[in-house]
Amino acid sequence: LEEMMAERAIGVDHSTVHRWVIKLVPLFEKTFRKHKRPVGKSWRMDETYIKVKGSWKYLYRAVDKAGNTIDFLFRAKRDKAAARR
Incomplete structure (x- = not known):
C-alpha cells in the first residue's frame, strides 16, 4: 500500500x-x-496443503451442504483444533 x-x-x-x-x-x-449468511447444523471441514513461495502451508475450509465456503484458516503449521474453533 x-x-x-x-x-x-x-x-x-x-x-x-x-x-x-x-x-x-x-x-x-x-x-x-x-x-455473513447463517450456517446450518451440517457442515464439514476440508484440509489441504499448498506450496506458497516455496514453502508448504495448510489451508482449512469449513464448507456447508451446498459446497459454499463458510470460513477458512491459513497456517504455516498444522493445527486442526484451531481450524475447528
Missing part, C-alpha cells in the same frame, strides 16, 4: 498504514459479519 501511494505522489509511512489496519480491521470485520 505504501508503494501504491508513492506511485501517486502521496508519501505514507509503513507505520501509518499499520495504524490504519489496527483501527479499521475491527470495523470491517463487524460489517462483514452482519452480512
Whole structure:
C-alpha cells in the first residue's frame, strides 16, 4: 500500500498504514459479519496443503451442504483444533 501511494505522489509511512489496519480491521470485520449468511447444523471441514513461495502451508475450509465456503484458516503449521474453533 505504501508503494501504491508513492506511485501517486502521496508519501505514507509503513507505520501509518499499520495504524490504519489496527483501527479499521475491527470495523470491517463487524460489517462483514452482519452480512455473513447463517450456517446450518451440517457442515464439514476440508484440509489441504499448498506450496506458497516455496514453502508448504495448510489451508482449512469449513464448507456447508451446498459446497459454499463458510470460513477458512491459513497456517504455516498444522493445527486442526484451531481450524475447528
